[in-house]
Amino acid sequence: MKPVFVIMGVSGCGKTTVGKMLAEKLQLPFYDADDFHPRANIEKMSLGTPLTDEDRKPWLEILSGEIGQWTADKGAVLACSALKESYRNLLAANTDIRWIVLHGSYDIIMKRMQKRPEHFMGAEMLRSQFDVLELPSYGLHLDIEKSPGELVSEILRESLVSRKSTLGIVGLGVMGRSLAHNVLGRGISVSVYNRAEGDEADVVTNFLAEADTPLTHGYTEYEAFVKSLKTPRKILLMIPAGPIVDTVLLAIQPFLTTGDVLIDGGNSYFEDTQRRFEYFKHLGVDFVGCGVSGGEEGALKGPSLMAGGTNEAYEKIRPVLEAIAARDKNGDPCVTLTGTDGAGHFVKTVHNGIEYAEMQLLAEVYALLRPSMNYASIANLLSEWNQEELSSYLLEITIDILRYKENEGYLLDRILDRASNKGTGGWSSRAAIDLGIPATMMTSALFARYVSSMKPMREKLAREKAAHVEIELSLLKQAYQFARIVNHLQGFELIRNAAETYNWNTDLAEIARIWTNGCIIKSGLMKNFQQYLTANVPLFDQPEIISELKQKEASIKGVLSAGLEAAIALPCFSAALQFWYGMTTKDLPANLIQAQRDYFGGHTYMRNDKDGSHSTNWKTNG
Ligand SMILES: NC(=O)C1=CN([C@@H]2O[C@H](COP(=O)(O)OP(=O)(O)OC[C@H]3O[C@@H](n4cnc5c(N)ncnc54)[C@H](OP(=O)(O)O)[C@@H]3O)[C@@H](O)[C@H]2O)C=CC1
Numbered sequence: 001m002k003p004v005f006v007i008m009g010v011s012g013c014g015k016t017t018v019g020k021m022l023a024e025k026l027q028l029p030f031y032d033a034d035d036f037h038p039r040a041n042i043e044k045m046s047l048g049t050p051l052t053d054e055d056r057k058p059w060l061e062i063l064s065g066e067i068g069q070w071t072a073d074k075g076a077v078l079a080c081s082a083l084k085e086s087y088r089n090l091l092a093a094n095t096d097i098r099w100i101v102l103h104g105s106y107d108i109i110m111k112r113m114q115k116r117p118e119h120f121m122g123a124e125m126l127r128s129q130f131d132v133l134e135l136p137s138y139g140l141h142l143d144i145e146k147s148p149g150e151l152v153s154e155i156l157r158e159s160l161v162s163r164k165s166t167l168g169i170v171g172l173g174v175m176g177r178s179l180a181h182n183v184l185g186r187g188i189s190v191s192v193y194n195r196a197e198g199d200e201a202d203v204v205t206n207f208l209a210e211a212d213t214p215l216t217h218g219y220t221e222y223e224a225f226v227k228s229l230k231t232p233r234k235i236l237l238m239i240p241a242g243p244i245v246d247t248v249l250l251a252i253q254p255f256l257t258t259g260d261v262l263i264d265g266g267n268s269y270f271e272d273t274q275r276r277f278e279y280f281k282h283l284g285v286d287f288v289g290c291g292v293s294g295g296e297e298g299a300l301k302g303p304s305l306m307a308g309g310t311n312e313a314y315e316k317i318r319p320v321l322e323a324i325a326a327r328d329k330n331g332d333p334c335v336t337l338t339g340t341d342g343a344g345h346f347v348k349t350v351h352n353g354i355e356y357a358e359m360q361l362l363a364e365v366y367a368l369l370r371p372s373m374n375y376a377s378i379a380n381l382l383s384e385w386n387q388e389e390l391s392s393y394l395l396e397i398t399i400d401i402l403r404y405k406e407n408e409g410y411l412l413d414r415i416l417d418r419a420s421n422k423g424t425g426g427w428s429s430r431a432a433i434d435l436g437i438p439a440t441m442m443t444s445a446l447f448a449r450y451v452s453s454m455k456p457m458r459e460k461l462a463r464e465k466a467a468h469v470e471i472e473l474s475l476l477k478q479a480y481q482f483a484r485i486v487n488h489l490q491g492f493e494l495i496r497n498a499a500e501t502y503n504w505n506t507d508l509a510e511i512a513r514i515w516t517n518g519c520i521i522k523s524g525l526m527k528n529f530q531q532y533l534t535a536n537v538p539l540f541d542q543p544e545i546i547s548e549l550k551q552k553e554a555s556i557k558g559v560l561s562a563g564l565e566a567a568i569a570l571p572c573f574s575a576a577l578q579f580w581y582g583m584t585t586k587d588l589p590a591n592l593i594q595a596q597r598d599y600f601g602g603h604t605y606m607r608n609d610k611d612g613s614h615s616t617n618w619k620t621n622g
């Protein structure tokens, strides 16, 4: 959004002179509001008939539409008397305006006008303008005693220094700092906040020096930070999930007013977001849980954004989110409203669950190849894979990692094999368990991280390393494709189920679309899933998916056999095939489970030959 300066005041106060000079300095187009009157008004004015408020309405509406377009284009300077508050409200209906109010006494303006016979206005007409004038309580008020040059200098100085910001960001860590730079890069003003304790004392000052633009202001106090924002305020938190979010929200809350929007961009647990959404609803403040994906680079250049909240709240923040988001293949922004309350954070959590399994699959590929190939060869092989459906951001970074050397050796060899996590993998698994969805890939990936963290025990129990794994590379590629399809299928089914349970009305194809760029799990396969989901046929009924899984089943079986033979842990590859075997088995041994449950607990079972639920006294021989 670009600035539109409206220079307002009674006739003869110098609007046109100051406006043209300002436009020239800022290299913006200059417009005179009188040039936008509809024909009926022009005819009335040419007959000397004064315009009524009713006459002015269509004219102000035309101007408001123009202002909206100028804002979307390069900005503008407009000279317009805008004497009444109701006129200004109509003008500012679509956007924020920077009001420059030129004021002076009746006598001074009258004297000036008398010196300029071409602008001569009767004493009565000028008096009536002063009578109608309602000076705004906002905007930059300038005394016309100063020369036009001085007035323009003052406008330039004030508009750079004391302008209110469009967005506020709390937390200048990895993500907050990068997002702030992204927003500034789109010409949008940002106020930033970071605490200033101990090691963090200079975080804000350093950011301001790094950004080096008058579009940003920095704060270490919440009150000044919040007051520096345009209303309705839009405040994005980029801080660690959990109690810290509640503490920061409570610290900000006293300075908010009705209609402000709080956006939690961190990886919060979706039930926390649902709770915060309800809490702020009662205060008249909009709360949006917005998943952000793309890591540091995505945040800086264009992330994928998964918003959750009301439509009204989303409309308020949409221009900023769309400006900073990545673009899909059609150039549309990778941001969407996924549903209300916790939907955005739920979708982000599942994104991370899919991410966990994608990462684990690549780790398993590496585990299978490492005994027989050097890092350069593995990287070369993965580069060959990195095309079309198999191309992905995670594959790309894995290739870079495999090639990274430190002092002649590979850095990867120096990294301790204990995988950490910050919560989202556990939350997505927990959600799958709570909703009864077999998202086995993400849970297997999570537990693989837990196993990795048991390093001392693993060292104690360690067996001989496999010297070689007999594996056909073309089979491994197909097995990897197979497992990735299962992973995505499970992830989308999990979201589908949650959306039904929580009435989120989530558009799954739209989720796949915003995941085609900007995020950590962007890939060629995601583009295929966007198409499958657009077809609106359940994924298990999609002939392309099912035939590809059938076709690749033998390869994953072969890979698993080879891996198991060499005692290589392959939890995610195994989970993919086991899920497929389960889903393609008509008669599972679950009848025995039901019988056991009924035997020890009288839990009842259903029969395939009779309706109703049944229980048996299993100790009597039937
Ligand atoms: N890193 C990533 O790839 C991604 C992270 N996320 C999520 O984004 C959020 C931010 O992550 P990230 O930027 O990586 O984290 P960082 O640790 O880099 O930054 C955290 C920020 O939160 C501030 N903070 C920490 N504790 C408090 C507190 N008690 N009160 C006020 N401010 C506090 C820190 O301030 P200070 O400088 O004073 O410590 C810092 O500005 C997290 O929820 C994370 O899960 C989401 C997507 C990707």
Ligand SMILES: O=C(CO)[C@H](O)[C@H](O)COP(=O)(O)O
Binding pocket: 267, 292, 293, 294, 295, 352, 355, 420, 421, 422, 423, 424, 425, 520
């Ligand atoms: O959200 C992210 C990426 O999408 C963050 O990088 C997140 O921290 C990754 O999860 P974890 O730290 O548990 O591996």
